[in-house]
Amino acid sequence: MSGTESNAELVAALLRIADLEARLTEADETLEAIRTGEVDAVVIGGPEGQLIYTLENADRPYRLLIEQMQECAFTLGLDGTILYCNQRLSTLTGVRREALVGRHLQDFVATADRPVFDQLLARGSVIGRSAEFNLITTDAQGGVPVNMSVADMPIEAGMPDLLCGVITDLTRSRKRTDELAAANQQLANEIDERRRTEDKLRLALDAADMGNWDMDLLTGKTTRSARFDQIIGDIGVAQWTPQAAAQLFVDEDRRAVADAFAMAMGSGFIDLEKRIRRRNDGSLRWVQIKGLTFYDEGRPVRIAGVVSDVTDRRLIDEQLRQAQKMEAIGQLTGGVAHDFNNLLMVIAGSLDLLESRVGGDAKTIRYLSTARHGVERGAKLNQQLLAFARRQDLRTESVDIGALLSSFENLLDRAIGETIAVTIKDPPALLHARTDPHQLETAILNLAINARDAMPQGGKLTVSTSMRTIRSKTAALNNTVAGDYVVVTVADTGTGMSAEVVSKVFEPFFTTKEVGKGTGLGLSQVYGFAKQSGGFVTIESVVGEGTSVSIHLPHAEAPSVCADDRAPTREVKGHGTILVVEDDDDVREIASSMLRELGYMVFEADRGNKALTLIDSGAPIDLVFTDVIMPGEVGGIELAREIKANYKHIPVLLTSGYTAQRFQTDDMDEGLQILRKPYNRVDLSLAVKSAIGAER
Amino acid sequence: MTSDAAVPIPDPGRYKLCLFVTGSTPRSARAIENMQKICDENLHGRYDLEIIDVYENPEATRDLQIIATPTLVKILPEPLRRIIGDLSDKERVLAGLNLAPVGAAHNRSK
Structure with missing residues (x-):
């Protein structure tokens, strides 16, 4: 235990x-x-x-750190005395460190910044406190921007505290801030500039009435302007891709549009002008699309461009082409008619001469009469050609259209037959137009005959008159001037015409009638006559419903006097010596022969200058009868001028097939007379007699 | 079964260690380096190491009766043990932590 x-x-x-x-x-x-x-x-x-x-060696790392750093570090007594500082403060202020320690830091603070600095030194406020101010240095003007932060450092009871501080040089940071601000500003400016450019572009596009579009081929993203959508009548086109684009166009153009876009991938651009069926109202419009392809490393990534509605432009282009075509045909027709006139002149003159030579057996007389009838028909045809070419001799006057039409009613009724009901509507008021009444009658007759032929089963023909004010845009389209026009409209209920046919009806010899039924000159006469009167013709036709042609003639005031003198129709013989000037040998021979038969002595010249030589030689001449148009320096007009200047007593009678030509007769005597080709012996005798008589 | 015999510590509980330093002073810095190395080699995966800067936290020294830095304190397993210095004497540190060097432990188990 x-x-x-x-x-x-x-x-x-x-x-x-x-x-x-x-x-x-x-x-x-x-x-x-x-x-x-x-x-x-x-x-x-x-x-x-x-x-x-x-222990003594322990703060070495801190010393090293302090000396290494880019900020200025220091300790201050409460009154601002510098007790310790690192090398950086010395470097920044530019004062040796040995000289710096013991000085007041306040010495390096700008007066303006002193309250801020004092606040920093004041104790009892926040433990760590900082402020920004400018530090005065030996090399920088205005000082260096710095941030200073300080903290109190208690030492021991009974000993005064210290202030520990750090000063950071803000130069670089300020600079960076400034650079940043500058970069920002620049960016803002660029954005501004871009916006302005965009505005300008938008303005330009608006002014050009264009829409713009942009399709990204990779993402399928699309941009379109409002105008773009208006042009195509968009409602709900989700995407604007080549496929969608093609769908906008009418069936027959679709393939071409798809091809054009496919081509643009390789060619770098697109430019097409095709028809679309506008989506909102279904109307047929011509649009033009233009654009450029953009690539990224050889691959098409984007197509952008503009779109415009060119329907109106095409319409105007078409009308211009039409006008130019008619003008060209007019020139040609005028030239042909001129030569044709000379031929008729020769035939008619020869017939006159033959008639006086050959015996009066019945057969010969019948043949001669048939031949003369042929010449007359030819002359009539030629008149129509000249009418179309606007080279006929218009005798314009102020015409009461209502009166003209009513006096014309019987003739019209007779001309167009039983099966057609003719109505001539009285004009709403008394209307006068400046025109040639006979040509107007011919024009209406031509239109009535066309109407009749368009109504083989019968129908209604209405001739009406109205007043219309033409504004400048419409006037420009019809190559005329703005103003008031009297419009005579001939409307039928016939077969009508297609647009294709309408575009050609005014051309001479264009006819839809059977061979031998029409000359193809009827509407040409209407066209040329209206133009020559200072007006124009419009035509509206619907297949199966009928056609309505409107002749626009310049409105005129009622005439103050109405003169009517009809010339006698029998030849008048005379005597005297006549110089015949004519470059066409046949015509000259006929004219000379006719004059001789009428009792005159005749000299001949084939050029204007030869005629002058003859006159200068002192030959006794009572009348110079000259063609207007002749080769050489001296034409008929120049010859008349020379004679007028040097031989005032010798009268001149001009003749021409080109009667409506703009003769420069402003400074000529009123007595100057023109005989229109082809003329017969009666015309010639009366003109010669009148010309010689006027001088006597 | 042989591994049981090789491990010198009957208790396999985690080590709880505190190292007191003064900022980055030379010996403190060295002590941190040495400590990391020893822990990696001998206590891999079974330790919690706390490094306490006495400048930052002076009061932390009071409870563990720290009188100088650097000082390593073994809190667990008991008994509590302090090792002063930069920990460059590895044998002494291991002894203080009741750890035999890895090689030595192996030899002894044979």
Whole structure:
């Protein structure tokens, strides 16, 4: 028992010894470590808390860190005296460190920044506090922008506190901020510039009445302007892709549009002008699409461009082409008619001469009469050609259209037959137009005959008159001037014409009638006559419903006097000497022969200058009868002028197949007379007699 | 089964260690390095090491009666043991932690 107890006591004592030994070892090791300097700091507990005392060499890393860093680090006394500073503060201020320590940091603060600085030094405020101001340095004008932060560092009871501070040079950060601001500004300017450019572009597009579009070929994303949608009449075109684009166009153009887009991938551009069926109202419009392809590493990624509605332009182009064509045909027709006139002149003159020579047996007389009838028909045809070419001799006057039409009613009724009901509507008021009444009658007759032929089964023909004010746009389209026009409309209920036919009806010799039924000159006469009167013709026709042709003639005031003198129709013989000037030998011979038969003496000349030579030689000449158009320097007009200037007593009679030509007769005597070709012996005798008589 | 015999510590519980340092002073820095190495080699995966900067937290020294830095304190397993210095004497550190060097333990088990 007691053995066991003493054993237990022994074990406890041994354990206690081991524990004490361990503690002793630990205490020994601690002392040894402190003694040999294996520690950096010792901790001393006191009533004010645990204090750490660093051994002398322990703060080296901190010194090194402080010297290495780019910020200025320093400690200040409470009054701002610099107690310690790193090299960086010396570098920044430009003052040697030795000279810096002991000075007041305030010395380096601009006066204006002093309140801020003083606030920083003031104690009792926040533990860590900072402010920005300018630090005065030896080399930077106006100082260096800095941020300074300070913290109080209590030392020991009874000892004054220190301030620990760090100053950061803000120059670079400011510079970066400035650069950033500048970059921002530049970006803003660029955005502004781009916006302005976009505005300008939009303005230009608006002015050009164009829409713009942009299709991304990769994503299928598309952009379109409002005008674009207006042009195609869009409602709900979700995407503007080449496929969708082609779908907008009419069936026959679709393939071409798809091809054009396919081509654009390779060629780099698209330019097409095709017809669309506008989506909102279904109307047929011509649109022009132009665009450029953009590539990324050789692959087409985007097509962008503009769209415009060119329907009106095409219409105007078409009308212009039509006008030019009619003008060209007019020139040609005029030229043909001129030569044709001379031929008729020769035939008619020869017939006159033959008639007076050959005997009066019945057969000869019949042949001559048939031949003369042929000449007359030819002359009539020629008149129509000249009418179309606007080279006929228009005798314009102020015509009461209503009166003309009513006096014409009987003739019209007779001309167009039993099966057609003719209505001539009285004009709403007394309307006068400046025109040639005989040509107007011919024009209406031509239209009536066309109407009759368009109504083989009968129908209605209506002639009406109205007043219409033409504005400048319409006037320009019809190559005339704005103003008031009297409109005579001839409307039928006949077969009508297709647009194709309408575009050609005014051309001479264009006819849809059977061979031998029409000359193809009727509407040409209407066209040329209206143009020459200073007006124009419009035509509306619907297949199966009828045609309506409107002659627009310039409105005129009622005439003050109405003169009517009809010339006698029998030849008048005379005597005297006549110089015949004519370059066409045949015509000259016929004219000379006719004059001789009428009792005159005749001299001949084939050129104007030869005629002058003859006159200058002093030959006794009572009348010069000259063609207007002759080769050489002296034409008929020049000859007349020369004679007028030097031989005032010799009268001149002009003749021409081109009677409506613009003769420069402004400075000529009123007595100047023109005999229209072809003329017969009666016309010639009267004109010669009148010309010689006028002078006597 | 042989591994049981090789492990010198009957209790396989985790080690809880505290190393008291003063910032980045030279010996403190060295002690941190040495400690990491010893733990990696001998206590891999079964220790929690806390490094306490006494500048930051002076009061932490009071409870464990730290009188100098660097000091390593073995809190668990008991008994509590302090090792002062930069821990460059590995044998002494292992002894203080009741750990035999890995190689030595192996030899002894044979």
